[in-house]
Amino acid sequence: MNFRPRRRDYPELNLIPMIDVLIVLLIFLVLTTTFSREAELQIRLPEATGQSASEEKSVDVVIDTEGRYFVNDHQVVNTQIETLKKAILEAAGENKNPLLVINADQKTTHQAVITVLDAASQLGFTHVTFAAKSGAIENP
Numbered sequence: 326m327n328f329r330p331r332r333r334d335y336p337e338l339n340l341i342p343m344i345d346v347l348i349v350l351l352i353f354l355v356l357t358t359t360f361s362r363e364a365e366l367q368i369r370l371p372e373a374t375g376q377s378a379s380e381e382k383s384v385d386v387v388i389d390t391e392g393r394y395f396v397n398d399h400q401v402v403n404t405q406i407e408t409l410k411k412a413i414l415e416a417a418g419e420n421k422n423p424l425l426v427i428n429a430d431q432k433t434t435h436q437a438v439i440t441v442l443d444a445a446s447q448l449g450f451t452h453v454t455f456a457a458k459s460g461a462i463e464n465p
Contacts, residue, residue, distance in 0.1 A: 383424040384416045385456075390430045392437045404437070410444045422449065428456040 386409075387395040394401040396412040417423045425445050429438050445453050 382418070382420055383426050384413055385426045385428060386413065386441050388427070388429040388433045388437045388441065390432045392434055394437075394441070404440070406440055406444050406447075409440065410448055413444060413448060413450075422451060424452045424454065425450050426454055426456050 385397055387398075389395070392404055394404065394409055394412070396409075397416045399412070399416075401408055401412045413425070425441075427438065427441055442453065
């Protein structure tokens with residue numbers, strides 16, 4: 326007879342496979358995480374003085390669907406950039422850097438809008454904005 330006490334086998338917890346899984350998860354998370362700090366631009370926006378655009382003299386440039394330009398409700402003779410620049414300068418008067426508001430029809434070509442932006446850039450105008458109709462967008 327064997328009177329020696331029986332040895333109990335305690336369950337053994339093997340930690341090596343668990344550590345391997347955690348390392349794989351850690352590597353996966355590090356490789357797939359996007360760091361928004363790297364893509365963030367560091368800019369300081371200017372503060373508004375509270376003056377609305379209607380209080381200052383602005384130059385309105387309207388572009389219709391056919392690509393014709395109208396500067397302050399006066400049609401520009403042709404679509405050449407030099408003619409457009411002269412019309413904008415005449416409408417600006419003594420103001421050296423007026424607010425230029427571009428009102429382009431939704432079916433206007435991209436080139437017509439770029440021509441106005443190019444003319445404004447060549448004249449040294451830095452205050453350029455686009456007019457848009459407020460409300461819901463309609464599907465054609």
